[in-house]
Amino acid sequence: MSGFQAFAENAFSLPGISAKPEVLKGIRVIELATRIFGPVTSDYLGEFGAEVIKVELPLRGDLMRYVAPEGFFWKEVSPAFLSLNRNKLHVAIDVRLPEGKDLFTRLAEKADVVVENLRAGTMDEWGIGYLQLRERNPGLIYAANSGFGQWGPYSQGRASYDATAQAVSGFSAITGFPGRPPVKAGFWVGDYTGALFSAVAILSALAARRRTGEGQLIDISQAEAMIRTLDWTWIHAGKTGKDRERAGNLDVVLPPSGIYRCADGFVALSARDGEERAGLRKAVGAASSGPAPAGEGDPLSPERVAGFAASRTRAQILRASEEAGFSAAPVVGGREQYHDPHLRARGTVWELDDPLYGRIDEYGPVPKLSESPGRMKWTAKPVGYHNEQVFGGLLDLSAEEMENLARKKVIGKWAEVPGARPPQDD
Amino acid sequence: MIDFTGWARSATDPGQANGKPEALPGLRVLEVCPGHFGGMVAASILSEFGADVIKVEPPGGDPSRKYAPEGIAIGGTGLPFLSEARNRRFVTLSLVSGEGRGLFRRMALGADMILTSEDAARLEEMGLGYESLSVENPGLIFLALSTYGSFGPNARRRVKDADILCQALSGAPYIVGEPERDGSGPPGPHQAPTRLGNWHAWFVEGLWGAFGVLAALHFRAETGKGQFVDVSGAEGLMKFVDYNITWMHTAGKERQRTGNFDPAVFPYTYIRCKDGHTFIAAYNDEAFESLMTIVGRPGLTRDPRFSTPAARVRMENEKALLSILEEWSGNLTADEILRAVEDYTTKKSGPGAAVVTGRVNRPLETLAETNWWERGCFARVADPVYGDLLLAAPPWKMSGTPARLKSVCRPPGADNKDVYCGLLGLSAAELDALSERGVI
Numbered sequence: 001m002s003g004f005q006a007f008a009e010n011a012f013s014l015p016g017i018s019a020k021p022e023v024l025k026g027i028r029v030i031e032l033a034t035r036i037f038g039p040v041t042s043d044y045l046g047e048f049g050a051e052v053i054k055v056e057l058p059l060r061g062d063l064m065r066y067v068a069p070e071g072f073f074w075k076e077v078s079p080a081f082l083s084l085n086r087n088k089l090h091v092a093i094d095v096r097l098p099e100g101k102d103l104f105t106r107l108a109e110k111a112d113v114v115v116e117n118l119r120a121g122t123m124d125e126w127g128i129g130y131l132q133l134r135e136r137n138p139g140l141i142y143a144a145n146s147g148f149g150q151w152g153p154y155s156q157g158r159a160s161y162d163a164t165a166q167a168v169s170g171f172s173a174i175t176g177f178p179g180r181p182p183v184k185a186g187f188w189v190g191d192y193t194g195a196l197f198s199a200v201a202i203l204s205a206l207a208a209r210r211r212t213g214e215g216q217l218i219d220i221s222q223a224e225a226m227i228r229t230l231d232w233t234w235i236h237a238g239k240t241g242k243d244r245e246r247a248g249n250l251d252v253v254l255p256p257s258g259i260y261r262c263a264d265g266f267v268a269l270s271a272r273d274g275e276e277r278a279g280l281r282k283a284v285g286a287a288s289s290g291p292a293p294a295g296e297g298d299p300l301s302p303e304r305v306a307g308f309a310a311s312r313t314r315a316q317i318l319r320a321s322e323e324a325g326f327s328a329a330p331v332v333g334g335r336e337q338y339h340d341p342h343l344r345a346r347g348t349v350w351e352l353d354d355p356l357y358g359r360i361d362e363y364g365p366v367p368k369l370s371e372s373p374g375r376m377k378w379t380a381k382p383v384g385y386h387n388e389q390v391f392g393g394l395l396d397l398s399a400e401e402m403e404n405l406a407r408k409k410v411i412g413k414w415a416e417v418p419g420a421r422p423p424q425d426d
Numbered sequence: 427m428i429d430f431t432g433w434a435r436s437a438t439d440p441g442q443a444n445g446k447p448e449a450l451p452g453l454r455v456l457e458v459c460p461g462h463f464g465g466m467v468a469a470s471i472l473s474e475f476g477a478d479v480i481k482v483e484p485p486g487g488d489p490s491r492k493y494a495p496e497g498i499a500i501g502g503t504g505l506p507f508l509s510e511a512r513n514r515r516f517v518t519l520s521l522v523s524g525e526g527r528g529l530f531r532r533m534a535l536g537a538d539m540i541l542t543s544e545d546a547a548r549l550e551e552m553g554l555g556y557e558s559l560s561v562e563n564p565g566l567i568f569l570a571l572s573t574y575g576s577f578g579p580n581a582r583r584r585v586k587d588a589d590i591l592c593q594a595l596s597g598a599p600y601i602v603g604e605p606e607r608d609g610s611g612p613p614g615p616h617q618a619p620t621r622l623g624n625w626h627a628w629f630v631e632g633l634w635g636a637f638g639v640l641a642a643l644h645f646r647a648e649t650g651k652g653q654f655v656d657v658s659g660a661e662g663l664m665k666f667v668d669y670n671i672t673w674m675h676t677a678g679k680e681r682q683r684t685g686n687f688d689p690a691v692f693p694y695t696y697i698r699c700k701d702g703h704t705f706i707a708a709y710n711d712e713a714f715e716s717l718m719t720i721v722g723r724p725g726l727t728r729d730p731r732f733s734t735p736a737a738r739v740r741m742e743n744e745k746a747l748l749s750i751l752e753e754w755s756g757n758l759t760a761d762e763i764l765r766a767v768e769d770y771t772t773k774k775s776g777p778g779a780a781v782v783t784g785r786v787n788r789p790l791e792t793l794a795e796t797n798w799w800e801r802g803c804f805a806r807v808a809d810p811v812y813g814d815l816l817l818a819a820p821p822w823k824m825s826g827t828p829a830r831l832k833s834v835c836r837p838p839g840a841d842n843k844d845v846y847c848g849l850l851g852l853s854a855a856e857l858d859a860l861s862e863r864g865v866i
Contacts, residue, residue: 004547007557008577011654023645048641063710063777069669069690071736074676080669080690124430131428144434149823151435153797157768163694164784167705172696173788174623176603177616182703182786184686184696185622186601192666193626196633201822201829203640204449204475208827210647212447216826219438223784224803224821229629231463232495232506233789234804238816239498239505243788249599249621253493253506257590259599259621266619268594272461272586273489327585329573329660331619333600334670335680342580348661349671361675366665367638368575371653372645 011370014347022049023372027206029113030055031088032095032104032128035064036162036191037145037198037222038117039084044199045113046087047365047374053107053390054085058092058412061383065419075357075423077380083362085380086352091391092384092412099410101128106395108133108140113202117145120155130217140215141205143198149221160222165190169226170233177248193229194222256280256302259331260309266331267309267317271300279325284308286324350376356422382422384413438823440802440830448476449827453643455539456530457481457514458521461489462543462587463625464659465571466510467632469541472639473513474820474829477539480845481511482530485518485864487838500812503835508812511835517846518839518866526865527552532850534559539567539639543587546570556654566652567642569635575658592627592659594619597667601681619683630666631659684741692738693717693747696786697755703786704760706751709735712778720770720781721754760785809834842866 010016027050031042039054039062046052056062062085068078094100105128108114114133116123123129123144130142144150147160163184166172171190176183198220205216227234232253233244249259257270271277281299298304309317314330321328330336338361343349350364357379365374391397391411405411414420436442455477459465466481473479481488487502494504503511520526531554534540540559542549549555556568573587573595574580585591593599603620607613638655646652664670673679681689688694691709708717711734715727726732731743738747755763764783771779785791793816798804805819812835820829846852846866860866 002547002550004550004555004557005577005582007550008546008581008654008656012577012656021645021649023641044637063780066710066735067690068736069673069677069681069739070679071739072677079672079676083669083672121430129430131430131433148797149801150438151431152801155431157772158764158784159771159780159782160784161694161705161707161782163696163705163707164782167696167703167786168784168792170787170789170792171622171624172786176620176623180616181686181698182696183603183620184705185598186603186681186684186688187598187666187668189598189622189626189666193630193633196630196637197821200471200633200637200640201824203637203644204829205824205827206644207475207640207647208447208449210644212826214826216824217434217438219434219823220821221801224798224801227792227798227803228818228821229626230624230789230818231629232509233624234793234816234818235505235509236495236498237789237793238806238814240496241790243790244623246623248615249618251590251621253495253504254588254590257588259590259594259619261618266594266599268590270586270588270590272588276586322584327573327588327591329585329591329594331594331599333597333680333682334667334674337597337664338671338674342574342578343661345578346575346658346661348575348658348664359675361671363665363667363671366634366657366662367641368577368656369638369642369645369653370655371649371651372642 012368017373017375021372023369024048024050027051027113028111029053029115030107030111031115033115033117033145034062036084036188037194038115039064040192040195041143041145041198042115043084043086044195045202047376052088054088054090055095055104056090056092056383058094058384058409059415059420061092061414061420068419073418076418076421078419082360082379086362087377088380089386089390090381090384091387094410095126095128097410099405099408101126103410104128105133105136109136110394111137111140113141113143115143115145119159120146120150134215138215139209139213141202141209141218142215143202143218143220145194145198145220145222147222149224150219162188162190165194165222165226168223170230171226174230174233174244174246176246178246182246190222190226194220194225197225250302256300256305258302260306262309262312262314262317264313267314268329268331269305269309270327276326280305283320283324283326352376352379354379356381382414383420384411387411387413437825438828440819440823440828443828443830447827450476453477453539454537455479455541456533456537457541459541459543459571460484462571463490463506463510463589464628464631465541465543467629468569468635469514470510470512471632471636474831479514480533481514481516483516483518483838485520485866501837503812508815508835509817513832515841515845516836516838517842520865521552521554523865525860525863527554529850530554535563537566539569541569541635543571546576560652564652565646565650567639567646567655568652569639569655569657571631571635571657571659573658573660575661576656587659589625589628590621592631592663593621595660596627596663597670598622598663601667601683603683604685605683627659627663630662631657634662687741687744689739692744693751695748697748697751699755699758699760699763701759704755704763705782705784705786707782708780709738710777710780711735712776713780714738716770716774716778716781720766721751723750726750805831807834811837839866
């Protein structure tokens, strides 16, 4: 093991994490959001130590609770909901009622960040928008996540999900194969991408606030986030006046880099520079018997590379890449990731022991920080699960006051339905 | 009472950003990411928030300047590089020579952050890694970008980090695109794991890099300590692939490709319409009822195939529902569908209003919509060297410290004098000598 390797294995050791400080400890985030875009934004902050208080409506809560793959609930909770809501405190307030607004405002007064993803202007109509909250808390950073932004022609009346952003941004038009319809990515990429942009802006706003003490409004549209990620699409359109076309599995900028079918699955081959192209040429050339037939042209044509890959297994291709000096990686799915010792050693597949649900493995934090690493502490909880802890502990409400509010349905807990409620005793 | 929409517009309009303070002024960042677009993204984002980014290219220029779709290059630089080279200073430096390493070290000791896609072990051997540099610069934040990350059993795999590798390992293509054909005959080329058409893995790698170093900056503000931030591009995009791991853990099941269908929510798909395709979603019961009213088939909410969310996500029912929806949408344009949905949902609130649509735009269609221009999402810029270019602007609208686009690109080494003489105090003669020896 090289000196660096020893340093890295030690600096990032998983057992060492719990004794290290959390990078965003002391930052309090109030989330009033549903489904994915908003919840994921605060999840990313919570993974790094922010205290996230997720505010849901009493009884049914976040509608994402009922998005269950193939209709499957595990211990009365959807596995799709779990992976978006870690390390959060779950409270339930009906913010549409006057006393609910008051309770929410009191939480926001004690917060550093508010994350919401309601339709533009809804929070303001309810009297708990940025302008109202900053009166009470000028240091507040308020992330308004939405489909089309807080202002502008599309901002009013248009709702948005992940795939709206995939569609309107041009992302789907350049994904998929020539002569085939545009492809909707099979995961909610428009939400996660927007959420990560939102979280990055929140961190930048925290940096600004350290100097000035002042908070600000962050208006982030998921469609606009997707537009920003389309690399050379726009500069190319500006220069040529033409649409970028779907190119299937070939990276047309770095050919023949792409995804290829092989004997036991699929593999990505990459040749980023001359050195790697020479390596790939060597491997493809050595594989064909004799020199290329006249007229067959470029030995690195995608067709030749496809022929090379087709008769080999993923393992053979990976070995060939290391010997010849190009890059390759297998195309993997969830099953391989789940069983991958590398991902487990990195905490990327995180083995979480939850006090309510027991062992539940999830994707862990992405950036690994040597001094103040992120971590998974617990997973999502039933609606209103932490009411007493938050209303009693943070807002100093007495048991009687809480009972009173519950009676008036201002605060509440879960409905007795799968998705909202705790695990049931057998 | 202030009108929120009007206030938000005046407070966050990117057109008014100049003159406002920046979030990260004075933060010095060295970018050492030859051939690596993800590193450029990370540096761009920090620069958009005001960081002083110095891009270190090998003499002769960064290999990614040669990335040129359709062979289009301007002044020797391809379009992808030009799209992501904003707001920086450009120096050249050979890290192969001892002299070059010495110069890099001097820059590094005055830097707040180093972003690199170079092999962290090799940099350490050259005395330019985090361990060496942090001895003299303990506040240094060091970001390493790679395919597999810097530790773990696969960390020493020999790959040059690239978008396609990270995509493959992320699990994204595995669940994007058409399933393998059932029955006889070989599958078509499109019946395969499908790559995201843009360099999404590289983008997400850069975004996570920016997230990591900004989090580390927060820690440094409180403790004075820097740290090593390790980001795997594969893991960056992996994080977006929904419930892959919880689904395996709780149900023992692996997500599969389902084309434009969705295993957890339906309708949530693209439908054919008169002028192309549009997205349509209405998956909770209340929204589904709204949609069935809009399409004139209210009775279908009682059809056992569609009456519950669980029934609607059975694949055969998804397919049946898609045909029903396309019977309706085939005679309408995407805009007509949008108007029909808006007309109905503006009268609703709550879960019943969650009918969502949006045209599947080709890039030129997106560019033709004035909305994005009003929102400042695109910028036409005139660069003295590279000419008139169309770029995506920073997507955030922020009232206090807005991000901004300040410059496009400069040729390799264009800022050598500025940086080496201005920042490190070299004389003009020393600069010439370094240039003659091929160090810069």
